[in-house]
Structure formats: structure tokens, C-alpha cells
Amino acid sequence: MYTNFQTYLQTTLNEIKQAGLYKNERVIVSPQSASIGVAGHTGEVINFCANNYLGLADNKEVIQAATEAMQQRGYGMASVRFICGTQDLHKQLEKAISEFFGTEDTILYAACFDANGGLFEPLLTEEDAIISDALNHASIIDGVRLCKAVRYRYNNGDVADLEEQLKKAQAQRFRIIATDGVFSMDGNVCPLDKIYELAKKYDAVVMVDESHSAGVVGKTGRGVTEQFNLRGQIEIITGTLGKALGGSVGGFTTGKKEIIDLLRQRSRPYLFSNSLPPMIVAAGIKVLELLSKSNELQDKLHTNTDYFISKMQQAGFDIKPTQSAICAVMLYDAVLSQKFAAALQTKGIYVTGFYYPVVPQGQARIRVQVSAAHTREQLDKGIEAFTQVGKELGVL
Numbered sequence: 217m218y219t220n221f222q223t224y225l226q227t228t229l230n231e232i233k234q235a236g237l238y239k240n241e242r243v244i245v246s247p248q249s250a251s252i253g254v255a256g257h258t259g260e261v262i263n264f265c266a267n268n269y270l271g272l273a274d275n276k277e278v279i280q281a282a283t284e285a286m287q288q289r290g291y292g293m294a295s296v297r298f299i300c301g302t303q304d305l306h307k308q309l310e311k312a313i314s315e316f317f318g319t320e321d322t323i324l325y326a327a328c329f330d331a332n333g334g335l336f337e338p339l340l341t342e343e344d345a346i347i348s349d350a351l352n353h354a355s356i357i358d359g360v361r362l363c364k365a366v367r368y369r370y371n372n373g374d375v376a377d378l379e380e381q382l383k384k385a386q387a388q389r390f391r392i393i394a395t396d397g398v399f400s401m402d403g404n405v406c407p408l409d410k411i412y413e414l415a416k417k418y419d420a421v422v423m424v425d426e427s428h429s430a431g432v433v434g435k436t437g438r439g440v441t442e443q444f445n446l447r448g449q450i451e452i453i454t455g456t457l458g459k460a461l462g463g464s465v466g467g468f469t470t471g472k473k474e475i476i477d478l479l480r481q482r483s484r485p486y487l488f489s490n491s492l493p494p495m496i497v498a499a500g501i502k503v504l505e506l507l508s509k510s511n512e513l514q515d516k517l518h519t520n521t522d523y524f525i526s527k528m529q530q531a532g533f534d535i536k537p538t539q540s541a542i543c544a545v546m547l548y549d550a551v552l553s554q555k556f557a558a559a560l561q562t563k564g565i566y567v568t569g570f571y572y573p574v575v576p577q578g579q580a581r582i583r584v585q586v587s588a589a590h591t592r593e594q595l596d597k598g599i600e601a602f603t604q605v606g607k608e609l610g611v612l
């Protein structure tokens with residue numbers, strides 16, 4: 217009988233709506249790109265809220281690689297990896313990811329959510345500990361929940377607090393410190409150099425999620441391990457193909473070979489979920505090939521990000537300190553952030569306002585994500601629109 221349950225669900229949905237937290241999805245009617253068509257809006261809008269950092273989501277060569285792979289290798293694998301779902305392409309992509317990060321071996325997943333979800337449980341038992349940054353991504357939190365290890369939490373990026381937790385965690389056998397590379401709401405980079413030092417001092421393994429940093433952070437976009445000169449030294453890196461690295465789907469864990477090998481034997485989202493389809497895998501190989509041939513896109517992204525942030529600061533906006541392509545324009549007030557985003561859309565600028573509970577109470581903001589695909593003209597239009605709306609709404 218659905219009756220009582222239905223009433224309960226309707227009440228819950230109404231509560232979400234009354235709290236102003238109901239998420240309506242805006243509909244895009246074009247490929248994902250720096251400039252997109254949106255249902256109900258005449259003319260294109262400039263997109264400042266995709267994870268399309270390198271502009272590869274509609275790259276012609278990537279699409280060509282995916283198309284050819286589908287023609288030659290079919291649509292899907294109809295199997296998990298260890299039964300009959302491994303093609304040479306999967307092996308090639310795993311090798312290319314290892315080369316990109318300077319690691320020993322790589323295992324692919326359907327998504328980084330799965331990579332993180334299936335990471336801890338095969339490696340640790342109730343005798344061990346996970347020390348996790350308070351602002352880690354939901355998928356790391358869920359992965360930690362699925363594992364029996366003792367949990368410790370440290371304040372975001374706070375190495376003194378991390379050290380305190382590591383001292384407590386000496387009670388356990390093995391320890392993994394888990395952190396995002398870039399924290400998605402502020403754009404700050406984890407202090408990986410200090411984390412690594414503490415890991416050595418307190419006998420811990422380090423796991424870093426490079427989802428928002430791969431392709432973005434570091435001189436050649438190899439992520440936070442490049443930024444901190446720690447290539448090949450961090451034991452576990454997870455990441456996604458769904459952001460800078462093409463923008464489609466697919467996740468991975470890359471690092472020490474014994475870790476990857478054990479994950480292949482025991483990681484549940486790998487063992488019990490379908491292999492990535494050939495077209496996605498071939499497109500991933502093409503993305504990494506493009507990035508290995510030239511640093512043009514990463515350079516363009518860095519130039520665009522520096523330009524956007526400095527112009528926004530000059531205009532008088534309060535920008536959270538960032539070391540990535542994420543630029544949090546602080547408005548503090550939730551209602552204001554929604555008004556601001558709506559006003560920007562009427563001016564052809566597509567952004568999202570974030571407020572509690574996605575960010576702390578009183579920390580509402582608009583998160584701008586800069587892309588290598590943005591032209592200087594598009595960035596200027598964005599800055600101009602922000603400035604106009606900022607004046608209209610009394611922010612500037």
C-alpha cells in the first residue's frame with residue numbers, strides 16, 4: 217500500500233520546497249560548451265558553471281575518437297571487467313592515466329563516486345583508521361561509511377588538527393589520510409606538502425581525490441601532486457573523466473600497484489558493475505593524448521582564471537582565496553545569491569548560487585568556474601554583467 221508512504225513523501229517534498237531548497241533543473245538544448253542554448257531563453261548564454269575546465273566536452277577530436285571506437289568496438293561491453301568486459305582499450309586508458317599522474321597502476325570505475333565508494337572497504341578493517349578532511353566530497357564520506365575502519369575528522373585544510381587526529385590514530389594498525397585535491401566550494405587546494413610530511417611522521421598512507429584538480433592545478437595540469445612536487449609519491453589518487461578530462465563519465469583510482477591489484481580483486485563497484493563502454497574509453501585515451509602533446513589548454517585556463525579573478529577583485533567583489541579554476545564570489549546572503557544568479561541569466565550569464573546547506577550558514581555565494589574554452593570577450597561580458605548586477609543589487 218502506497219497511501220501512507222505517499223503522504224509522507226509529499227510532506228517531505230513540500231518541506232524542501234518551503235525551505236527554498238528544492239532543486240529545479242534548467243534544461244540545456246545544445247552541446248555542453250562555453251556558450252550554450254537554454255530552454256526558455258532566446259539566444260545563447262555564456263556558461264560559467266560547468267566542470268568543463270579545458271573545454272573538451274565538445275572537442276572535435278574527442279568526439280571523433282568516441283565515434284570511431286563505437287563503430288569498431290561496438291556500443292557496450294555487457295559485462296563486468298573480470299568476466300568478459302576488458303578490451304585492450306581499457307588497458308590503454310589505465311596505462312595513460314598512470315603516465316599522466318606518474319603512478320604505478322590504475323583501475324577504472326564507472327564514476328569517481330564508485331572509485332571512492334569502493335576504495336576503503338577492501339583495504340582497511342576495524343583495526344585501522346581513516347583520517348578525513350571535514351569538507352571532503354560526499355563520495356569519500358560514503359566510502360568511509362562503507363568501511364569498518366575507525367574514523368577521525370580534521371577541520372578543512374587544518375594541518376595542526378590533522379596532527380592531533382594522527383596522534384589519536386596511533387592506536388590503530390594502519391592509517392589513511394583522505395583529502396580532496398581542490399575543495400569544490402572555495403576552490404582552495406589541500407596542503408598536500410604538509411599532509412605528506414605528517415603522513416611520514418605518523419606512519420600513514422595518503423589518498424587525494426584529484427577530481428577538480430586534474431587538468432587544472434599544477435604547471436602542466438597534472439594536479440596537486442605536480443603542484444607540490446610529489447608526483448609518484450602519494451600512494452592513492454582518485455579522479456574523474458567527467459570534469460576537465462573530457463566531461464563525460466568514468467572514474468579511476470591510480471597509485472601503488474599492490475593497492476590497485478587488491479582493488480581489482482575486492483572492490484565492489486568494480487566487481488559488480490559494468491565496464492565503461494568502448495567509446496568513453498577511447499575518448500579518454502584521446503583526451504590524455506591531447507594533453508600529453510601540448511600544454512596549450514592548461515596555459516589558457518590559467519591565463520583565463522588569473523584574468524577573471526583579478527578583474528573581479530578590481531571591480532570590488534569579495535572572492536575566496538583560490539588556487540584552482542573555481543572562483544567563489546561571496547554574497548553571504550542566500551536570497552541575494554538567488555536574485556543575483558537570476559539577474560545574471562537575464563543578461564546571458566549562466567551561473568549557480570550556492571547557499572546553506574551546500575555551504576555553511578551565512579556563506580552564500582556564486583561559484584564561477586572558468587574554462588580554457590572561454591574567450592576574452594566572454595570573460596569580459598561575464599565581468600561586465602557581474603558588475604552591473606552587483607551595482608543594481610547594492611553589492612558593489
Ligand SMILES: *Cc1c(COP(=O)(O)O)cnc(C)c1O
Nearest residue numbers: 327328329353425427456458467
Ligand atoms: C565530482 C567529484 C566526484 C564524483 O565524480 P563522478 O565521476 O562524477 O562520480 C568525486 N570526488 C570529487 C572531489 C568530485 O569533485
